[in-house]
Amino acid sequence: MYNSKVRGKLIEGDKSLGQISQEILAPIHRKKPPLWWYAALLVSLSMFGFGLYAKYVTISTGIGTWGVNNSIAWGWAIINFVWWIGIGHAGTAFSIFLLILRQKWRTAINRAAEAMTVVAVFCASLFPLLHMGRPWLFFWIFPYPNTRGPLWVNFNSPLFWDFVAISAYLLISASFWYFGMVPDFATIRDTAKSKVKKAVYGFFSFGWTGSSKEWLRFEGLSFVLGGIAAVLVVSVHSIVSTDFAVSVKPGWHTTIFPPYFVVGAIFSGFAMVLTLVITMRGLYKMNDFITDSHVDAVCRILIFISLIMGTAYVTEVFMAWYSANDYEFSLFFRTRLFGEYAFQFWAMFIANAVIPQLFWFKAVRRRMWVVFIISIIINIGMWFERFNIVVTSLSRDYLPSAWASYSPTWVEIAFFTGTIGMFITGVLLFFRYIPMIAISELKSVAKFDKPNNGQLKSTGHE
């Protein structure tokens, strides 16, 4: 088996290539998924249904059914949008950056991470669409020649950039994910016994035969898409941050936002990856492929990102004081740190900058349930970060006469619940119908039966 001095074994249990395919495809080849799968699907679909009802209410009655007002015009919808986009960040970031850094251990996780990305970006994209006053006219933000003048979009608006960035990101990450799956679909096609499965997976595998020429094309395409996606990973959340940074609001108008948002997004995404793969390990006994050292590696990355997050938070607070800008100062010190929204601020700070530091301890990293809980805490912390940004700045801006408070209504909560349901549904379907681990890529780390020690020394981290 593939082994390295630093990482240890990437696949446990001395598996043959055939065994790898067999074990990973087991959930797909099972006649019926386990009972818990149906139960979970029922729960997630009912959450999804609840969300659909909230969307119906929103569209039929108006966003007046939300808690937003003329001072705080963005609320949960935008918080959740940024939150989901952040989560949607990790998959592609994971694949691309670890690919660039030649981290082979990514192969066990990247498929799940990318799947998560696609579903999360879908969840995210619902929010900007439905938070519009007239969502049926959403196509007006497409820049295309039209009969309305022609009226063009406002190329100066961050919301337009947002739209471009997110749709590009969604397209590229979905393609990247899908094309990576083609060889695996072919494997399913070849191993499936049911005719229907053969036909369906055959269709999606594009007639993949596994010839050298195909592999060559495949690799080429992966690199091209990967190259584009690498740029988009950085651009998409930078652009989401300009929704805030381009404005004049205290707490929004800061140059730290683009890097801060990108790092924050990767942070939340990696945390969600942890949540997901630990679930996979638990439910599908994938411990041999997603080993403890995989989880350990992700945890180490989180320590580092958490430190960056902490630095960003402190920098923001410092700048609020150092700038001698009364509006910034008042916002940070009288509203965020100590004031009406102190709970949200400290929840964010502790969950994102303090608690992940527990990962310094090996004992913590080795206990899956602790890692699982911390990953959830980070996700909640990142939600509070977005709450902090969106709501506090709007509720305490320039003219105190317009200061207002905000609390969500059941419609907004149901809308959010719906996207969580949608996400879980997507993940469950992914478990059932798509190989959770990229078989073909995993096999690449399983190919050296007897590693050449000399080669390993020179490349170190491989």
Next chain:
Amino acid sequence: MTKYWRSLDELNDPVAFKKSEIRLEVDAKRAVAQKAAGSSRRDFLKTFGFSVAAAAVVASCKRPVDKAIPYLVKPEEVTPGVANYYASSYFEGNEYCSVLVKVRDGRPIKIEGNDLSSVSQRGTSARVQASVLNLYDDARFKTPLKRGEATTWEEVDDYIGKKLAQLNQDNKKVVLLTSSIISPSTKKVIQQFQERYPVVEWLPYDAVSAAGILKANELSFGAAFIPDYRFEKAKVIVGFGADFLGTWLSSVEYIKGYSAGRRVLEKGDVMNRHYQFETGMTVTGSNADVRFPVKPSEEKTILTALYYQLLQAKGSMTVMAPASPVDINGLAEDLLANEGQSLVVSGSNDVHTQLIVNAINQLLGNYGNTVLTGRTLNTHQGIDADFETFISELKNKTVAGVLCWGVNPVYNHPKGSELKDLIAGVELSLSFSDRKDETTAACHWVCPEPHYLESWNDAEPKSGMFSLAQPTISKLFDSRQVQESLLKWAGEETPNYYEFVKKHWSEELSKLQNTNTDARIFWNDTLQKGVFEPGNASPELTYSEAGLGEALSALSESNGWEVVLYESVGLKDGSSGNNPWLQELPDPVAKISWDNFAAVPVKWAEENGLQNESVITINGVELPVFIQPGQAAGTISVALGYGREVAGKVGDGVGTNMYPFVSVENGARKFWVAGADVQTTAKTFELALSQTHHSMEGRPIVRETNFSDWQIDPRSGNELKEEHEKHDVSLYPAPEFKGHHWGMAVDLSSCIGCSNCAISCQAENNVQVIGKEEVRNRRIMHWIRIDRYFSNNPENPEVYHQPVMCQHCDNAPCENVCPVSATPHSDEGLNQMAYNRCVGTKYCVNNCPYKVRRFNWFEYVKNDAFDFNSNSELGRMVLNPDVTVRSRGVVEKCSFCVQRIQEKKTAARVAGRKVEDGEIQPACVQSCPADALVFGDLNDPNSKISKYFKNERNYHLLEELHTLPSVGYLTKVRNKKS
């Protein structure tokens, strides 16, 4: 072989001919077959195609059918799309205003101030502005009613005529209960009516009377009248519980005079000093230079002390004066230094208090200068004692008939519930009310009168100042003017009040002038102008000290809580309770709409752990609390005018009726309660606050200075402006406006916070009413809001009023963030809003530092969830056709009344001239009673706006953000004693 041929074709090419012959045959057969089958595949496709197309057209392109009927004979004055203005007179709830009515396509849609009137001087109040909506009130009666059932005028006339005759014959008393009547013609009608029926007694009744002043003047001058207060001539103004900038007597006129005496723009301008003694924080008190929060029971003591102190200073008398609870030495000094140029007014209904006020004004030589007795204000005529007599007569059954006109005592008299049964019990009870109210509900007969915009009338609000009211729309319902009803019952066959008024004017009033010798020309001229002011005042009356001794010696005692009942700026006496505009207007000081509330002192609330929205009980009545900075200790203020029970869909059940708290003392109604039992409860009640934060947080939002500092340096208080201008750098070229560049200036020193602009804007721009719940959710739609801040001591704070509308920034943060370019900048400096284009991302709402953008969270028009004026055909008649009614999901905001700008620009172009300065007036500017708003072209160096912008006091709100607003604010100047 003989070759036979049938045609040359066959001869030439027999094969081809045969083919064509066969084809013909086949065609013929096919045609036969087709006929038999009915239709072919081709037909089917044709039919199918057509039906689909037709269905698609019919289904998708259906538009609502609007019936537009062209004029067969076009009326001379009406041009579709062009507004006409008619001068008229508003008089409701004891408030008079000369107005211009804007009529579009036959519908009155907007009230404007009439600048020809020397009473209201182009100013209006929020109530006047909102009165146009009362015309389109669903609660109006459509026909006369007999015991709640529709009936006809014939039946009414038949019955009432006979009944009156019978009562007259039996010598049973009939009371004509009216509000104060200022119409000379109407008085003549009543006289005629009384001549026909001598048993009829005319009784004027005011919900909130000025009986104290009337009685006091009867003693001091021998005549019951309200004098003519000239605020503009006063250098020192002292108010004792008189909300003269809000609701007291002729407030629009007083605001005009008051603000004229305070406008400091150029060197040499002087400023009056305003002292206010009051209990709750009123609009007037919020503008005072020196304000003393006092208990109502202390007012008379202070006045007595002041009187003695002044006497002493004049050396005419030395008596042990009662000690004043507050320090009045500075006030006395100021008054003595400005003898003949000061003015003391009191809102008290206590004769003694008013007698002392008279004595002080006499002592200071104010009579003949700032208080004129030769000209009277006629808007308040009710003598409370007479009404009490009427009640006892009702109880004794000596009154057999009651005709109620413009009054609602069942609601607004403390003995209302008793009156309800008494009125229902008399032989003939009749109401002339045009809409539902509590008293009308008790009457057997309802003879609805038309709204004032449907009526002819005249008015004499002040002696020698006449005005006319003319109909601006034909009667919407089967109503009849009361004057015509009275004349009809007095025996006239076909009464015509229009002719009656005209006759009165040609016979009587035309004599008062000699410009127009022809009475017809005089009539037409006056009708056009709306006012006729011959200006000959009677000689000043002589003052006597009658009753003063008694007044000075009568001591007012009080213990425990004192609860003051005041008229709110929006609803005043409550007669317009069904008007959603007024219900939604935030109180100028508390910023609460849709409810009255108990304004409690800050300290007491802190001590008892009360918050806003806690509930307390006053004499057992539950009221929500608003912690009012500046509320005198040991007192609570609650507004009258709420708690209507029979008002209509909007007004029913809003707030609590406080009229039962009013008591009658010495024959006058007393609008405060002594020794009230106040208890706290654990309950809460939601209030709709449109502003919840009351401090400026030390930010330079309203910049202020004192008059003495301003005299030394007009830039005082505005030092930051220079500082900000130093940092005025940009990477981008400065915006340039080649033609016009519209701008507005707000003089914060003149603005008193009366909120007239908010309603004027609402009427002009079709701003929708959203209801209490949505106001509470901070979604109020007003395009111009008046921010109110407090500073310094919460027990007696300084107050700031700051109107904030769209600042039309030349570097607008809202513009660049809109993804669909729905809010671009015009080349005249206007920040425009293209509603059609807006998709509702609300990014602009967030990015506006002034928070002036309003989002349509719901469909507010034709929506049962928002059952206000825009949910009925009738209510929607008030909509201004020049302004789009916004749909759900779009953002809206102040447009500087772009429709008015365009209208005047077009008019100027047609006339081939330039737009004159001051010609274009947005709705808020036009009728501002304080003249605090100025609009014009910043590119014209001689325009008033340019001068305001160049004034040292001018600054821009949040100018440090470099948004380059087109709205300037002039620093607030107070006149404190240095």
